[in-house]
Amino acid sequence: MAERKVDFENRGFQQRWEAEYMFVDIRGQLIEKGKNFIAYSLAVDESTDTTDTAQLAVFIRGVDSSLCVTEELLGIKSMHGTTTGKDIFEEVSKCVNDMKLPWDKLTGLTTDGAPAMCGGKNGLVGRMWDKMQSENCTCELTVYHCIIHQESLCGKALKMEHVMNTVAQTVNFIRARALNHRQFQSFLEEIQSELGDVPYQTEVRSRAQVLNRFFELRDEICQFMEMKAFQAKLRLWEIQMQQGDLCHFPCCQIIKDQVSNAAFLNAHFADKLSTLRAEFTRRFADFEAQKFDFELFSNPFAVDVEKAPANIQIELIELQCNSTLKAKYDTVGPAQFPSFIP
Template identity: 30%
Template structure:
């Protein structure tokens, strides 16, 4: 860049930075030639276009205040409300506008323009105006009410048909009619609530995706597919990831599958989701599904396609599903007893009259319960609930069936049937207790392994107790009227042995890193050499602080605080992230029935409401409100 000086006038090219320009004295300008003056004028015009002028409070005497538009400060006339460009932010131009366009106002004092400015502030739509403050409150209220509608899984019309009228009634009677009128400016129409929920869902999804991307130790997923009341296939995907010093579990995908539900279809949906949100398959540490061939098929199932793009991912067949399959095994006599129980329950429950008569009989006898419970094979806990309830009402049912003259009365006179019923109620109760203990969002693979090992040891202990004629571990069996004399010991021993064999068959590969649950009980010499695990484990075992933390925290929290031991934490935390079951998905399908019942069967895609309802992430409503353009009523 060349700089030319002539007669003290410094002229720079158009590429010069604006801060290098210095205004010459007037005497120098007067001594310049005509050509130099023209060049100087052009250059100053160019400079004035590139530099934003700033508002001065003294401009109010010309009738102008400042407003902000797209990040630029502009002058606005308080008389005609006309907005000028930033380049007009000069006293001479502002004064000329006042004298030319409003000659009758040029002699007004400053207080007059101050009153106009205050009035205009009430009508201004930028963030400093009262209109914005009021309208933003209305929009925020609309968002928060829409979030409540989604969280309570109600129809969108409930906001306008119930919530708004109820709010007006409360406000009118508690505060007054004037306050009630302000509620009319809050938009809660069906379409508005739908848009608000969709916008909050996008914000929630952005937060979850950002957290999953930044998860230091990768992430794990569980997925399952089921059909709703209209036979639409719904795919749910939950994700578990680390965020700072905690582990979060969130529903990340609720997708309607319009066509087939093969393994390749499910993989394509999930792969498109990964690409769209820039998630890496390489960071996926574990995937938990049910045992359907479409999921776990090694040739054409979802597992085969996922292994092709992420070979190191660990696939887990839902532990609860496997445990339920292993617990289904029954010997012929026990199975016959269970079938007899099902027939008794159905004989009563399928008849409305029998149901009412049994209820009246139980009330007259002062029974603890007044009805039986259905047994459904797909509901794994119903076996224990149905058998125990029937056992507790056996005396009432005996009276009931005798009054009816039904053949079931003979079963309650059969000692072997009562013994088998008591044993089934006891063992099913223990199985249900273990099933419930491994449900929930905080359950990990290591917790299930420890409880499964404990249950297997209990089976061995109970077998020895039965051989020694000790039956105290079976509450109902040991407290039978007249006592239990061991006539079914062989059958009980055989069932306990078969149950243990089934558990071993369905869980042959249950193993995990040895130091996850208790790093202080592991010998460092048992770990691989050259990986750094031996040395880091010795450091942990020698640190008194880590010992105190291990006693206070759960394994997941403990290892998240062991970031100073990266090798050990890098192996332990990914295994703790893996879901042991598809419990969250199964619970999600149950909740989806509330959003899409038979009365709303035309709702093809309930995913927006569903994700907002079950997500623990709070939408950033204030940020959404700021992004809204405030509309002025005409």
């Protein structure tokens, strides 16, 4: 028994040593890559684990002179005390300094909507601006509010909690008790339903999940930046709803067919669509202001040269007239194309 105990302890020590070695190695590689960054941005998220301990996650995206992008988890910090803007700033600042990253190359910061994060004076955002001013940084720090959070907040503007409350109560009734859940699954099998089980309904996804989903949807988010196309759909739906045309709302059409036309409140739901459109316009105004920059990197061959900054107009014309580079763009796509630009 004593020999087995020693063997387990030795293996445990070896595993810890290997994990620490891998961490040091990855950290060293990131520091080396960071030396070549011409710009980098940070994404900061604070969530609570199962022991009610606040965990601060800091992600980095850096780009070198060859436009090669590096995305890594910069650090995770357990915060056992308070989580004020000052506390968060100190941890983020420590991550930046430990990785020997220059402050004058920080160009972007993404946070959630918590006051400790986005506060312009005492929050992380305000303190980051103050830090960059104290470091005499000449670059402008662009601050983003996580898109997934923005979408969720836009939905709240509809004030239709009574609908989700009913859904949540029904789902929780099915899933909260094992007997109810088994009976529901048996019922689905009996009626040969093609639908699967019903998942738990939660009010808000964890922030760590939001950041992970943001990364997974990065290509789709680029398409989502074309906000005017989405707003055009909202305008169309609003007009059709006012006219009682429910061709794009088949579920509403079924309800309307089951009740009288007078009982279906077209104007009420049209107002909801109008509110949603206004909320999207307000919350995504900062992205709309940078729409040209997004288009320039997503498809430089399609942008209007006259709308481009004067210092890149001639170069942009030469690029758009280069059939070889256009063919390369069509082959490799927008993510890889910048590395082929002379």
